[in-house]
Amino acid sequence: MRTSSSAAPCRPTRGSGAGTRRPAAVLFYDFMTGEARAILDSRQFIVAARRMDTPIDRNTITIPDRDAALGDAKRWKEAFDGCFRPGAK
Numbered sequence: 001m002r003t004s005s006s007a008a009p010c011r012p013t014r015g016s017g018a019g020t021r022r023p024a025a026v027l028f029y030d031f032m033t034g035e036a037r038a039i040l041d042s043r044q045f046i047v048a049a050r051r052m053d054t055p056i057d058r059n060t061i062t063i064p065d066r067d068a069a070l071g072d073a074k075r076w077k078e079a080f081d082g083c084f085r086p087g088a089k
Helices: 023-033 035-042 066-071 073-084
Strands: none
Touching: 023 035, 066 073
């Protein structure tokens, strides 16, 4: 039985993310939105966020040749099967 003299446990506020049920997820999100941006940028990692500069031109759309892709389909299927499905035909 609790008495009136027992102190309630101190809990962090929800605004900081420390009081959530998944503190690792909050820390990872904080890292990815902060320090990781410079690391990814230095490795020329292409991110979806348009606020970051990327080594590619996002304004140019390149459409692959459909006939070339379909013509190479058998070769790519055989290469895939050779790597990931040994013995598959």
